[in-house]
């Protein structure tokens with residue numbers, strides 16, 4: 161599947177108490193990753209929150225977020241078509257692994273059970289559908305979170321330190337999986353990280369916010 165989405169961040173200017181925090185004017189093409197680095201407090205999470213639609217009211221912002229040519233700057237978060245992946249996989253504890261994967265699927269999705277089973281197979285978890293997510297390892301949870309994101313068919317993806325909780329080996333594997341799948345799906349992605357290797361593996365443009 162490659163729907164060729166694009167995310168434009170046009171003349172974004174975020175301020176806090178009238179002091180400039182983030183200034184950005186860029187375009188992320190289909191399957192591209194824009195990596196944002198910068199010291200603690202430089203505004204990385206705030207930028208993601210602005211793009212996602214849940215920036216705290218303490219901040220002011222001007223500029224436009226455009227997804228596939230549509231201005232989504234004022235849409236509520238749940239109508240933006242943007243998927244999120246955090247350091248914490250945030251699996252729903254009251255749902256099985258399969259229930260988590262089904263959670264965000266568009267209503268019209270056909271063959272839901274088949275797609276869930278195929279997704280589990282792709283991440284080496286065939287037969288794990290009925291498991292309680294609490295019984296999975298950290299790496300397994302991270303892979304389920306990625307597949308849940310992809311099955312929700314977002315038009316763009318925001319990644320906030322998605323590999324930070326994993327040990328070196330898992331981190332490397334997860335990076336390959338995430339960046340490959342996002343590229344294959346043609347999804348534009350915005351990655352916030354403190355790790356330069358994340359940025360190198362992402363392979364796209366790197367911007368550094370200043371303190």
Ligand SMILES: Nc1ncnc2c1ncn2[C@@H]1O[C@H](COP(=O)(O)OP(=O)(O)OP(=O)(O)O)[C@@H](O)[C@H]1O
Nearest residue numbers: 176181198199200201202203204205206207216218
């Ligand atoms: N809800 C809020 N109200 C007021 N100020 C905030 C709020 N959230 C964050 N800030 C401030 O805004 C600035 C940017 O914070 P932000 O969390 O975006 O930085 P960051 O680059 O993501 O930092 P880190 O790398 O530590 O996660 C900081 O000075 C922070 O103290």
